[in-house]
Amino acid sequence: MPNVVTRFAPSPTGFLHIGGARTALYNWLFARHHGGKFLLRIEDTDRARSTEAAIEAIKSGMDWLGLEWDGDAVSQFGSAERHREVARHLLDAGKAYKCYATAEETAELRAKAREKREVFRGDMWRDVEPDATTASRPFAVRLKMPRTGTTTINDRVQGAVTVDNSTLDDMILLRSDGTPTYMLAVVVDDHDMGITHIVRGDDHLNNAFRQVQLFEAMGWDTPEFAHIPLIHGPDGKKLSKRHGALGVDAYADMGFLPEAMRNYLLRLGWSHGDDEIIPTTQAIDWFNLENIGKGPARFDFDKLDSLNVHYMRQLAPSELLSTIENDLEKKTGNGLSGTERDRIVKAMPSIVDRAKRLPDVVNGASLFCNIRPVSLTEKAAATLDGQQAMLESAATELTAITDWKQDVIKAAIMSFAQARDLKMGKVMQPIRAALTGGAPSGDLIELLEILGQKETLARLKDQATA
């Protein structure tokens, strides 16, 4: 398939939500798979609702996801003159006409038609000759839709979908203030930008039939369409803010890795046999339009989490550390020292073992920083209550160790417990509480070793004297 060109065309009225992110991903994947181009076009023809902040949010969301677009992002509004020119051309060719009805009149007629259960085509001026009374009035430009026959789209996802032309309305191309509508703008832009494949949400499927008519009126080739099903919330209803209708930046903040997000979004509505773990390079290799599912999919945080766990474990300890470093320093309030860094890298495998999201890693890693005095949870405080003397002598026991290694430490603690006729748990639990303050932590002996004798003793003594 030569010269594939796809595009992602969001309207800048908010952040890049999860559905848009998936649409962008599919477009990107398809283009990369075919060695084609992936373009970004901002659909900002609605001046009132478009904001610069939203444009930035969309771009940064795509950056985070690693969806690089080719060339500069295009502003649809910037081509308004070209859109008007096309409308004029259609007018001259008799394929469009001037409609002098006001917005209010139109709304009224529409309501009536609906009451009578008739299709509203908006064609009240279609066959009326303009006369002296209309000459000075503002007008909208409408496309003359065919009245007979059918239009069928061979959608790459939905299959062949046919609609009666009689249900198509004479859509507005130019508003009465002379500005182009989205319907006109998309078609013109998609043609001008040489888009070969339009991959978008299936909320646009109905629009596609009308857009096809516009392509044909201009004598342009119609691109291939692929309308992908929408993403729903966990309850099967439309995504709301309560669910996952957050910006992708929110997912970044929650501590998901972009690679995990890509894998999740890819599998949400697309499949490749039984494969679940599909890194991006593999995805580019495999992606196609045919394997996109037809039904809407629900968003599921658990599955996203499990993918996130997988990709966190894929990262080398030092890589993971550098991705959380900023957050870690924010948490501890200090820059990372060399020893702290060494401890964290050493402990990383066990930290990651019990982490689902990046903040879990941050918390786990923070235990290996110099964070004295350790702040205690209520539970930890209760565990420590009355154990001061025991901790004191345990610390003394540990001070005697000259070879600070796990097996040596373990042996020391065991003999310490035995000598006092204490169960291991009775010794381990207070030590853990003193060292971690009650934060989730891994193997205690390993923690001691990595923390080092000095820091361990210091933390123990903090609680022993408390």
Add this chain to the structure above:
RNA sequence: GGUCCCUUCGUCUAGUGGCCUAGGACGCUGCCCUUUCACGGCGGAAACACGGGUUCGAGUCCCGUAGGGAUCACCA
């Protein structure tokens, strides 16, 4: 309401008429490992929306019913 689309375990899905006593993943769950938390290992429960056809044979094809969704702007 009109038009269009969709319907396999709780969720994401495999399945393109016989390989399906329906497979995988997440989640749930039993056991094992673990003198701590988790990880891990081995198991388990769990679905073809319903009703008619077509066919030697249907999750797979057709029709109907039900349910869900999208859309019906001088928004995009």
